[in-house]
Amino acid sequence: MFRQLNWRLLLILLISVISIVMVLPTARYFTFVSTTPHPAIGSDAEKAYDDQIQNLKARSITPGLDLQGGVDILLSVDQNKTENDNLVKIVDQLKKRFRKDSIDATFDVDSQTNTFQFRILNTKDFRQAKNILDEYKGVFEDFDSAPLQEGDVVNLRLSPKILEQYFESAIQGSEKVLRNRVNEFGLTQALIVRQGDTRIRVQIPGEKDPQRVIQNMLKPAQLEFRLVSDENAQKAQQLVETKEENGKTIQTVKTEEVPPGYKIFFGEVNERDPHRIGIKVSKTIPYLLKDEVPLTGATLEETYVEVVQSDLESPIHINLVFNREGARKFKDITEQNRGKNLAILLDGVVYTAPRIKDVIPNGRCYISGSFDMEEAREISQVLKAGSMPAKLQVEHKQAVGATLGTDTIKASVKALIVGGALVIIFMILYYGTAGVIADIALIINVIMILAVLSLGKATLTLSGIGGILLTIGMAVDANVLIYERIREEMKEGKGIKLAVKRGFERAFVVIWDSNFTTLITALILLQFAVGSVKGFALTMAIGLLVNLYTGMGVTHCFTDMWVSWKNKINLGFLQIFRDTKFDFMKLRKGALVISGAFILMSLFTLIANKGPHYAVDFEGGILTQVKFTDKVSGEDIRSSLMKAGAPFVSLQRVTGSNEFILKMKMIDNDGAKTEDFILNTLKTTFGEGKFEIRSTQNVGNEIGEEFRTIAVRSVLIASLAILIYIGFRFQFVFGMGAVAALIHDILITIGILTILGREISLDVVSALLIILGYSINDTIVIFDRIRENMRTQYGKNFGEIANLSINQSLNRTTLTAGTTFIPMLIMYLIGGKGLVDFSFTICIGIIIGTYSSSFVATPIVYEWMKRKGFKTAEETTRKTHYHTVEPLNDAR
Numbered sequence: 001m002f003r004q005l006n007w008r009l010l011l012i013l014l015i016s017v018i019s020i021v022m023v024l025p026t027a028r029y030f031t032f033v034s035t036t037p038h039p040a041i042g043s044d045a046e047k048a049y050d051d052q053i054q055n056l057k058a059r060s061i062t063p064g065l066d067l068q069g070g071v072d073i074l075l076s077v078d079q080n081k082t083e084n085d086n087l088v089k090i091v092d093q094l095k096k097r098f099r100k101d102s103i104d105a106t107f108d109v110d111s112q113t114n115t116f117q118f119r120i121l122n123t124k125d126f127r128q129a130k131n132i133l134d135e136y137k138g139v140f141e142d143f144d145s146a147p148l149q150e151g152d153v154v155n156l157r158l159s160p161k162i163l164e165q166y167f168e169s170a171i172q173g174s175e176k177v178l179r180n181r182v183n184e185f186g187l188t189q190a191l192i193v194r195q196g197d198t199r200i201r202v203q204i205p206g207e208k209d210p211q212r213v214i215q216n217m218l219k220p221a222q223l224e225f226r227l228v229s230d231e232n233a234q235k236a237q238q239l240v241e242t243k244e245e246n247g248k249t250i251q252t253v254k255t256e257e258v259p260p261g262y263k264i265f266f267g268e269v270n271e272r273d274p275h276r277i278g279i280k281v282s283k284t285i286p287y288l289l290k291d292e293v294p295l296t297g298a299t300l301e302e303t304y305v306e307v308v309q310s311d312l313e314s315p316i317h318i319n320l321v322f323n324r325e326g327a328r329k330f331k332d333i334t335e336q337n338r339g340k341n342l343a344i345l346l347d348g349v350v351y352t353a354p355r356i357k358d359v360i361p362n363g364r365c366y367i368s369g370s371f372d373m374e375e376a377r378e379i380s381q382v383l384k385a386g387s388m389p390a391k392l393q394v395e396h397k398q399a400v401g402a403t404l405g406t407d408t409i410k411a412s413v414k415a416l417i418v419g420g421a422l423v424i425i426f427m428i429l430y431y432g433t434a435g436v437i438a439d440i441a442l443i444i445n446v447i448m449i450l451a452v453l454s455l456g457k458a459t460l461t462l463s464g465i466g467g468i469l470l471t472i473g474m475a476v477d478a479n480v481l482i483y484e485r486i487r488e489e490m491k492e493g494k495g496i497k498l499a500v501k502r503g504f505e506r507a508f509v510v511i512w513d514s515n516f517t518t519l520i521t522a523l524i525l526l527q528f529a530v531g532s533v534k535g536f537a538l539t540m541a542i543g544l545l546v547n548l549y550t551g552m553g554v555t556h557c558f559t560d561m562w563v564s565w566k567n568k569i570n571l572g573f574l575q576i577f578r579d580t581k582f583d584f585m586k587l588r589k590g591a592l593v594i595s596g597a598f599i600l601m602s603l604f605t606l607i608a609n610k611g612p613h614y615a616v617d618f619e620g621g622i623l624t625q626v627k628f629t630d631k632v633s634g635e636d637i638r639s640s641l642m643k644a645g646a647p648f649v650s651l652q653r654v655t656g657s658n659e660f661i662l663k664m665k666m667i668d669n670d671g672a673k674t675e676d677f678i679l680n681t682l683k684t685t686f687g688e689g690k691f692e693i694r695s696t697q698n699v700g701n702e703i704g705e706e707f708r709t710i711a712v713r714s715v716l717i718a719s720l721a722i723l724i725y726i727g728f729r730f731q732f733v734f735g736m737g738a739v740a741a742l743i744h745d746i747l748i749t750i751g752i753l754t755i756l757g758r759e760i761s762l763d764v765v766s767a768l769l770i771i772l773g774y775s776i777n778d779t780i781v782i783f784d785r786i787r788e789n790m791r792t793q794y795g796k797n798f799g800e801i802a803n804l805s806i807n808q809s810l811n812r813t814t815l816t817a818g819t820t821f822i823p824m825l826i827m828y829l830i831g832g833k834g835l836v837d838f839s840f841t842i843c844i845g846i847i848i849g850t851y852s853s854s855f856v857a858t859p860i861v862y863e864w865m866k867r868k869g870f871k872t873a874e875e876t877t878r879k880t881h882y883h884t885v886e887p888l889n890d891a892r
Contacts, residue, residue: 008557016444019451025059032056061450061458062205070205071397072652072661077170077198078391085390087158090139091116092291097132097739105129119153120785138162150601167198170390175200177388195623195698199395202705205459210397222388223297223320225333226289228341228353229262236288239264251284261291265343267350272685281635287350289343294333299326303380305373306366314368316376327363334360346379377717382718415830418824423476431483432570438479445475445543445550452542460539469770469842471543473820474515474777480552480815481781482507487571488808500563504556510784514777517725517738519544521718521773577810585799588859595744595856602751611756615761616650621665622674625694628658632686634741637662640685644776646677647759659694665759671698715772719743722776730783733864738779741857745775745848752844753837763838771845774820778853782809786858806854817850 032052039045089213091107098105105123120129126149133145140156153467158166171194178192178200182365191203204213229235241252253264265287302321309315322330333342333357343353351367367379424442427435449468453460486503494502522544525537563569606612628638634651637660641649650663667674675696676679682691719739726735749771753760785805793801821843 001822008553009561012444012554013558016447019444019447022454023447025056025127026061026454029053029056029060052138061454063461069189070203071210072542072654073202073204073210073214074195074395075174075200075202075392076395077167077174077200078393079167079198080114081391082166082170083163084109084111086163087114087116090136090158094118094132098129101128101132103129103132113157115155115157117153117155118148119151120148123149123151149700158345163263171198171200173389174392174597178202186618194620200392202711203622214237214394214397216383222299222345222347224293224345225295225330226265226293226343226345227333227337228343229259229288229290230340232288232341235259236264236279236286239288240286241543246780251285251286253286258288262288263291265289265345265348266352266485267343267345267353287343287353289345289350290708295322295326295329299323299329301326305376305380307373311368316373317366317368318376318380319366320364322363324363327361330363330365331359331361354605362430375641415827415835416672416823418830419826422822422826423819427476427479430572430574432572434463434479434483434486434559434569434571437555437562438476438483440558441479441550441554442472442475444554445546446472448546448550449539449543453544455541468539468543469820469823471540472549473774473816474518474544475547477514477812477816478507478511478547478783479555479813481510482551482555483571484812490571496563496568500569504552504559506788508552510781511548513729513784514780515544515547517722517776517780518773520721520725521776524721525714525719537769540769575808575811576814580807580810582803582807582810584803585859585862588855588862591851591855594749594858595852598748598751599744602747602754605751605754609754612750612760613647613757615647615759615764616663616665618760619665620698621663622671622678622696622698624662624678624696625654626660626662626682626691627694628660628686628691628692630659630686634660637682641678644677644681644684646681715746718772726780726783730787733861734783736864737857737860738776738783740860741849741852742772742775744856745771745845748848749841749845753841758837758840761837763835764841767838767841767845770842771849774846775849778813778816778849779857781812782806782853782858783861785809786861798862798865802858806858813853817846821846 036049039049088109091109095107105125106121107116107117108118109116118128129148130145133140138159139162141159143154143156145154147162175192175194190205193201195201202213239254241254243250243252251266251390253334258264266284267287268284298322299322301323304319306317306319307315308317311317338356338358341353341355343350344365345351346367424439427438427442431438446468449471462564482503485507488497489499489502489506490496519541522537522541526541559569634653638651639648641662641664646667647665651660653659654661662678664674665676667677678696679693713760719742723732723735723739726738746768749768750760753764758764782805783806786802789796789801789805789808790798793804796804824839824842824846827835828843
């Protein structure tokens with residue numbers, strides 16, 4: 001026994017020490033941020049402060065935008081370039097069409113005025129040419145075709161309507177590609193939001209080099225395959241004029257001499273230096289390539305970097321894998337052009353132009369060149385994310401602070417410390433020595449979760465902290481379940497060692513079921529969800545796995561060690577409820593009526609309001625940049641606006657300045673009214689002339705309709721998975737009751753938030769997900785008791801078993817609810833205005849979730865069994881049957 005304990009103890013100590021070492025840099029970073037005041041702006045102390053922040057941040061878990069800030073970049077679509085690019089594409093289509101119909105014509109695009117001059121060389125082709133142009137009606141502005149018939153030039157321009165479509169497509173496509181690139185580069189929890197009609201705002205957490213972000217994010221990444229002219233070796237160099245200017249070699253294309261259907265492109269090659277042995281020099285050479293592009297990166301499925309040692313010239317290869325359509329096209333190209341050279345271009349630069357030796361049927365090839373490993377990886381990531389549909393210009397770049405604000409973060413850290421300390425003290429007071437063991441296990445639990453996050457280089461946001469809070473609540477719950485079971489065993493007269501053994505064995509089943517059911521939800525959210533929801537799911541999944549280890553491993557080991565040493569353990573003498581016999585099933589109808597009334601009220605409110613009150617995260621609003629003359633805090637600005645009647649306000653300080661980015665929903669959907677409101681409120685609070693509004697613009701939603709659809713779909717799939725699992729572990733009807741309680745809790749919580757006028761922001765979404773996990777955990781615990789009692793309580797009907805099970809779980813239910821509710825209440829009271837809605841939602845959800853486990857989930861199971869014909873007094877439990885026995889006849 002002692003040898004087994006020693007091994008378990010050594011393993012726990014080893015894992016704990018490793019976890020502490022991994023978490024220490026993060027602890028130092030957050031301690032420094034929360035305790036060190038920000039020095040005066042522009043001072044030497046501020047520079048030292050920023051250096052220390054960056055040094056600590058480099059070794060800690062990366063906080064998200066809401067906790068630490070990052071780089072803020074405002075991009076705009078180059079409308080002139082977009083118009084010109086689309087005009088060139090349409091002209092190329094016309095050229096191909098005219099060439100196909102053997103119509104000789106000239107096409108000259110004027111990139112300055114974005115028009116093109118068109119003329120047919122043979123007037124006999126007028127009617128045929130006119131018919132082709134008529135097919136483009138609506139694409140071009142109306143024009144007079146009479147000059148065409150005379151062989152004169154006609155100027156054509158794209159119509160305003162088609163330009164509007166092109167600009168909208170460009171901004172939407174660019175926003176999508178930027179999101180993809182953010183994911184490919186591992187820049188998790190970044191903010192990408194449309195601002196106005198032609199701008200996109202990008203914020204990357206933790207980044208300090210705006211130029212690196214711009215370089216990687218804005219590469220066009222246009223991958224093209226073009227056939228090399230058979231006369232490339234002879235003609236390419238003749239079509240280029242080479243000049244020496246200021247010590248630089250400049251090559252200019254002789255456009256008028258380039259053959260029709262061909263273009264000149266440039267690429268770099270490494271050649272041996274004739275004057276230095278073993279040294280290679282890079283040289284730019286021209287390529288004469290076909291104008292036609294038979295294959296692009298649009299059909300690219302996968303890219304990856306590989307080092308090929310046998311390739312001495314260019315060992316670093318970027319491998320390209322095409323999808324089925326791309327592979328078919330690639331096969332056709334290589335089959336039809338054997339012996340010819342095929343150039344691979346990226347953003348108009350030739351990287352390689354190998355000879356096609358044989359047919360390539362599998363859609364695989366590679367790019368090689370003079371790039372290093374880091375550049376190759378970046379090119380691979382950009383290609384995987386897709387090409388940029390429009391040219392984006394950088395309007396400004398700056399570093400910004402956390403969206404929650406430094407004051408809110410400090411207040412929330414303080415609230416969590418106070419709340420956590422109260423929970424630790426309460427567990428010791430309630431369970432004595434066992435409470436100390438539970439607290440040690442809880443601390444190890446949190447450290448291990450943070451260590452895993454640090455190991456995985458995860459980004460920690462408020463939603464991620466929400467996932468940790470939920471798992472902490474479930475960790476406390478696991479210890480409460482264990483100790484209440486041990487108390488029950490001791491109450492039945494068992495010895496301390498047997499009571500501990502039986503207590504852990506009986507608690508394991510319910511701990512497994514509750515954690516695994518919640519883990520199902522987390523894994524489904526990880527699979528389907530995005531953004532902050534994914535951050536929540538990641539921390540929750542890690543936390544649930546760690547819970548199983550600390551609950552059944554750490555607590556078990558320390559408890560066994562104490563009992564082996566002292567031959568006793570103090571489980572405390574406090575007990576909230578003793579031998580209660582409340583008839584919950586008798587109250588079921590009244591409870592279901594109350595729940596029904598709340599659900600109807602919630603539905604009526606949501607229908608009347610046409611849904612919840614969505615925050616600026618979901619609906620967009622106004623973004624204002626304000627600079628103050630005196631030092632002010634973000635909390636002062638937020639408080640003044642919210643006291644004046646504004647909805648929730650998001651604030652970020654521009655690092656190293658007294659400037660703030662302020663974002664809030666429009667008042668009455670009126671931009672001008674909202675601008676006036678901000679201006680007048682700031683004047684009233686800070687005084688006229690004390691600030692300057694630098695810019696004000698409409699801003700799009702951070703989270704689009706796609707996110708809402710994904711979130712709803714994830715919850716529905718999770719509910720179905722829970723239904724199947726509980727149906728397998730218990731009975732199908734229990735799954736129905738659990739899912740019904742889950743929907744009840746979420747719907748009523750959203751209804752109450754809507755009635756109170758509170759908005760659904762990303763923070764509130766995180767809180768709702770916590771409620772989802774909490775609700776199902778609470779319900780599973782009661783269902784496990786019912787399952788156990790149905791096997792052991794002979795002669796009792798289902799109603800009696802349900803009442804007994806809920807009464808037996810009352811202490812555990814109250815303790816878990818209390819230890820989760822208290823920290824959230826403290827956060828609501830002192831955690832800062834930035835987290836008011838988050839903590840308020842969880843507080844409401846805990847109350848509703850605790851109620852629904854006893855008064856919704858279990859009564860639904862009871863009513864279902866009753867209405868399906870189960871005679872609960874006779875058919876759902878075992879009974880002892882008595883028979884009349886005839887006396888023996890001794891006279892036989």
